[in-house]
Amino acid sequence: MGETVLITGAGRGIGLALTKEFLAAGYRVFAGIRKTSHLIEKEQGQYPTLLSPIPLDVTEMASVRAAAAKISAQTPALEILINNAGVYLGDKTQPLEELDLEDNHLQQTMEVNAFGPLRVVQQFLPLLTAGRKRIIINISSEAGSIGDCWRKQEYAYAMSKAALNMQTRILHNYLSPRGFKVKAIHPGWVRTDMGGKEADLDPATSAEGIFNVIQKTIAEESVTKDGGEGIFLDYQGKILRW
Numbered sequence: 001m002g003e004t005v006l007i008t009g010a011g012r013g014i015g016l017a018l019t020k021e022f023l024a025a026g027y028r029v030f031a032g033i034r035k036t037s038h039l040i041e042k043e044q045g046q047y048p049t050l051l052s053p054i055p056l057d058v059t060e061m062a063s064v065r066a067a068a069a070k071i072s073a074q075t076p077a078l079e080i081l082i083n084n085a086g087v088y089l090g091d092k093t094q095p096l097e098e099l100d101l102e103d104n105h106l107q108q109t110m111e112v113n114a115f116g117p118l119r120v121v122q123q124f125l126p127l128l129t130a131g132r133k134r135i136i137i138n139i140s141s142e143a144g145s146i147g148d149c150w151r152k153q154e155y156a157y158a159m160s161k162a163a164l165n166m167q168t169r170i171l172h173n174y175l176s177p178r179g180f181k182v183k184a185i186h187p188g189w190v191r192t193d194m195g196g197k198e199a200d201l202d203p204a205t206s207a208e209g210i211f212n213v214i215q216k217t218i219a220e221e222s223v224t225k226d227g228g229e230g231i232f233l234d235y236q237g238k239i240l241r242w
């Protein structure tokens with residue numbers, strides 16, 4: 001069997017573009033989806049043996065466990081995990097005074113963007129440990145950078161990505177002695193349902209960049225630099241400030 005990768009939120013947007021990129025490179029791709037996606041079905045028609053859609057809602061522990069069991073039945077090891085699933089809830093432009101803090105968008109954003117990846121890492125750790133590459137990629141955002149923060153709103157999304165960045169650093173500290181490489185990658189501003197039509201990049205360009213950063217990560221030595229520099233990167237491999 002070739003190299004294996006699990007991508008969450010693979011039914012559309014950057015997750016779908018990453019799926020296509022890894023399939024074209026010959027990877028066996030487990031595509032985490034919440035519901036049937038005709039776009040994934042189309043890919044499956046083209047790559048019937050390489051692509052396996054897997055039901056996966058990262059907010060539900062039972063769903064994450066079931067996905068791990070399902071994938072374990074199909075492969076002895078997973079080389080790469082890409083935590084891509086994410087949400088942007090609420091209105092970008094709303095100032096603090098107008099925010100509805102009772103509508104649950106803060107909690108739901110954290111559930112998907114910050115806690116979701118931790119659930120997935122926990123349940124897939126045995127399969128990843130059985131792999132030789134041991135790569136964990138969290139698709140984060142420049143919005144999660146505290147050092148470079150310019151925003152005056154967007155609390156839920158920016159806070160969830162800052163939390164994801166912290167998670168990435170803790171996982172790096174915990175897992176690098178076991179040979180894991182853990183990175184947080186900002187995909188750029190991408191034309192997806194989340195990024196909108198005005199965004200800079202098409203999903204394929206972002207996915208190709210992320211693919212290349214992952215290949216570089218596989219090839220490099222894992223070292224912890226001062227302040228964790230080099231763990232938080234963009235899709236072109238540029239180091240971002242925490």
Ligand SMILES: NC(=O)c1ccc[n+]([C@@H]2O[C@H](COP(=O)([O-])OP(=O)(O)OC[C@H]3O[C@@H](n4cnc5c(N)ncnc54)[C@H](OP(=O)(O)O)[C@@H]3O)[C@@H](O)[C@H]2O)c1
Pocket residue numbers: 008009010011012013014015033034035056057058059083084085086087112139140141142186187188189190191192193194195196199
């Ligand atoms: N687009 C950008 O400009 C941009 C910039 C910075 C960072 N990002 C990050 O890049 C990642 C992908 O974003 P995107 O632009 O591709 O967004 P998108 O087009 O809105 O797609 C989001 C994906 O996440 C999935 N998802 C949402 N909630 C989920 C859950 N509870 N469990 C499993 N999957 C779930 C969605 O599945 P369904 O189809 O089932 O809803 C969908 O596949 C996100 O983490 C996002 O924060 C994007």
